[in-house]
Amino acid sequence: MGKGKIVAGILAPHPPHLVYAENPPQNEPKAECGWESLRWAYERLRRSLSTLEYDVLIVHSPHWRTNSGTHFLGVPHFKSISVDPVFPNLFRYHYDLKVDVDLAEKICQAAAQDGLETQMMRNKDFRIDYGTIVSCHLTNPEWNKPIVGISSCGAARYFNMDVLQAMMFKLGKATRKAVEESGKRVVLLSSNSLSHRHFTSEPELPEDMSHEHINNHNQYIWDMKMIDLMKRGRSKEIVDVLTDFTEQATAETDSGSLTWMLSALDFPTYPAEVHGYGTVIGTGNAVVEWREANV
Amino acid sequence: MNNVVKGYVLPGLPHLVLTPDANPGWKKVRQAMDRVRDEITALDADVLMIYSTYWPSVIGHQIQARPTPEWVHVDDEFHALGSVPYKLKVDSELAHAYVEAAKARKLQARAIDYHGFPIDTGSVVVSKLINPQNKLPCVIVSSNVYADRAETLVLGKAARDALEKQGKKAVAVIVSSLSNRIHTQKTEPKDDHIHSLKDQEWNLKFLEFLKEGRLEDVSQLSRQFHKEARVNKVANFKPFWWLAALMGQNNLYAGNVMEYQPIYGSGAAVISLTPSDKAARDLEFDESDPDSYSGERNVLGGTGEPALTQEALHE
Numbered sequence: 001m002g003k004g005k006i007v008a009g010i011l012a013p014h015p016p017h018l019v020y021a022e023n024p025p026q027n028e029p030k031a032e033c034g035w036e037s038l039r040w041a042y043e044r045l046r047r048s049l050s051t052l053e054y055d056v057l058i059v060h061s062p063h064w065r066t067n068s069g070t071h072f073l074g075v076p077h078f079k080s081i082s083v084d085p086v087f088p089n090l091f092r093y094h095y096d097l098k099v100d101v102d103l104a105e106k107i108c109q110a111a112a113q114d115g116l117e118t119q120m121m122r123n124k125d126f127r128i129d130y131g132t133i134v135s136c137h138l139t140n141p142e143w144n145k146p147i148v149g150i151s152s153c154g155a156a157r158y159f160n161m162d163v164l165q166a167m168m169f170k171l172g173k174a175t176r177k178a179v180e181e182s183g184k185r186v187v188l189l190s191s192n193s194l195s196h197r198h199f200t201s202e203p204e205l206p207e208d209m210s211h212e213h214i215n216n217h218n219q220y221i222w223d224m225k226m227i228d229l230m231k232r233g234r235s236k237e238i239v240d241v242l243t244d245f246t247e248q249a250t251a252e253t254d255s256g257s258l259t260w261m262l263s264a265l266d267f268p269t270y271p272a273e274v275h276g277y278g279t280v281i282g283t284g285n286a287v288v289e290w291r292e293a294n295v
Numbered sequence: 296m297n298n299v300v301k302g303y304v305l306p307g308l309p310h311l312v313l314t315p316d317a318n319p320g321w322k323k324v325r326q327a328m329d330r331v332r333d334e335i336t337a338l339d340a341d342v343l344m345i346y347s348t349y350w351p352s353v354i355g356h357q358i359q360a361r362p363t364p365e366w367v368h369v370d371d372e373f374h375a376l377g378s379v380p381y382k383l384k385v386d387s388e389l390a391h392a393y394v395e396a397a398k399a400r401k402l403q404a405r406a407i408d409y410h411g412f413p414i415d416t417g418s419v420v421v422s423k424l425i426n427p428q429n430k431l432p433c434v435i436v437s438s439n440v441y442a443d444r445a446e447t448l449v450l451g452k453a454a455r456d457a458l459e460k461q462g463k464k465a466v467a468v469i470v471s472s473l474s475n476r477i478h479t480q481k482t483e484p485k486d487d488h489i490h491s492l493k494d495q496e497w498n499l500k501f502l503e504f505l506k507e508g509r510l511e512d513v514s515q516l517s518r519q520f521h522k523e524a525r526v527n528k529v530a531n532f533k534p535f536w537w538l539a540a541l542m543g544q545n546n547l548y549a550g551n552v553m554e555y556q557p558i559y560g561s562g563a564a565v566i567s568l569t570p571s572d573k574a575a576r577d578l579e580f581d582e583s584d585p586d587s588y589s590g591e592r593n594v595l596g597g598t599g600e601p602a603l604t605q606e607a608l609h610e
Binding site for chain 1: 350351352353354355367368369371372374375377378403407409410411412413415439441476477478479480481526527528
């Protein structure tokens with residue numbers, strides 16, 4: 001068995017609106033259109049990934065929130081319906097997915113050995129959160145790859161962003177170590193928006209794009225700053241400013257997803273490919289791919 | 296006419312359903328919940344009106360209206376404890392009336408009626424324990440993450456409007472821990488304790504007030520409690536605002552602290568408040584008491600109507 005490798009890392013935001021607007025057969029509500037700039041960004045991502053061989057998607061989701069450490073999906077197969085608790089009118093998705101439990105256990109173990117609190121989730125009745133499902137669906141709508149599902153730890157609220165980031169540095173490193181030992185080729189998904197202040201009302205027709213724009217200019221400026229750093233390969237600077245960004249842009253990076261991914265990628269210095277940016281109910285979202293030239 | 300015959304403050308962690316015997320304190324809380332069940336059975340009420348801090352919402356206020364939601368619930372955090380099958384009975388007619396009453400008071404609100412909607416852990420746990428046979432139908436309202444005091448007071452008043460319009464009597468329930476900081480590292484049940492001395496002291500202060508029936512005093516202290524004893528996941532600590540607005544913003548209650556124990560580090564209290572003629576205290580309060588919501592949350596976006604025109608500013 002050869003050495004495993006993380007072959008790409010993706011900033012893969014999870015607004016359920018994007019799945020709603022795609023009208024896949026798995027989702028009950030149907031839309032006319034909507035949020036094309038982001039849906040086309042995901043199309044470009046899928047075209048890019050179609051040139052890449054990989055075995056597993058590892059997704060770190062803000063919407064599986066745990067406060068006692070980091071948890072990992074530990075059941076081989078899940079089949080049920082996921083209803084978004086915030087947007088149930090848009091997302092009622094019938095999922096049928098496979099989990100690479102062996103790899104999940106390896107990451108869980110590596111993280112524990114590095115001093116993190118970890119736990120495998122073995123309850124077969126557990127429902128998969130919509131963050132995990134949306135990011136995975138938009139990246140790989142065929143669902144022909146198993147996933148590893150990782151919860152987001154609430155340490156940013158319990159302590160602060162610096163504590164959370166210190167934990168995510170370790171989790172990223174443990175992920176890389178476990179992947180290398182597994183011999184598998186893996187794509188990472190950081191399932192989060194950038195700025196994340198929502199509007200608190202929604203138009204009668206949710207896909208009426210005349211209502212869609214960034215919640216506030218401050219958020220937009222911060223989003224552009226972060227994307228500029230991504231494009232210039234300055235990932236260490238991203239984590240350096242992430243505490244300020246998270247606070248000032250109410251960013252969903254408080255989940256630790258992006259920090260985990262950048263750490264697992266060993267803080268890339270090569271430029272990321274920005275497939276697109278758009279807003280969803282006021283939040284800022286970018287689809288961004290990190291892939292080394294020689295992969 | 297007072298449409299609320301009694302109010303309760305109840306914890307919602309799944310330990311109470313799935314493993315109450317693992318810790319003597321958990322068992323005491325469970326036994327107190329069983330006593331609440333018996334009390335409710337003896338009350339002359341038509342419905343349980345539930346506000347759950349375990350159900351966050353973003354698009355205004357969501358009100359459960361599906362007549363018989365049914366599922367097998369697993370908690371995101373405490374999945375290892377097991378699964379909780381449930382089937383609830385919801386007063387759908389009252390839920391829709393609550394939505395309309397909220398809108399009439401200028402709140403954003405909508406009814407939720409979807410198969411498989413994930414009813415929150417707190418609502419499931421409390422319903423299983425205090426209303427296991429669905430003798431009373433319930434209505435459950437979410438806790439909006441951005442809402443603050445004014446909006447939550449109006450939400451409580453809207454609940455009262457709906458009850459009055461339909462001529463129904465309710466038992467009001469807030470599902471919430473007091474301090475909500477749970478252990479961040481694996482802790483055996485036998486080693487459970489309130490997470491910190493500071494949390495414990497604030498819990499005891501709230502319990503002292505509630506034992507005396509001082510609901511409005513607790514309501515007024517909620518902002519401070521949020522800073523001192525809550526993990527700041529949402530804008531503020533809101534349940535007592537809702538309860539006070541629904542039951543009456545005063546201290547005219549007989550309070551009974553039926554139990555208080557740690558559950559995985561958080562403060563789990565079972566408390567009843569019964570309307571009374573005797574005021575525990577009669578303080579003056581300096582906060583406003585809005586009847587309809589007129590707030591503007593889009594303070595950063597700059598796309599809303601300005602609160603004051605330049606002309607008005609110079610008048």
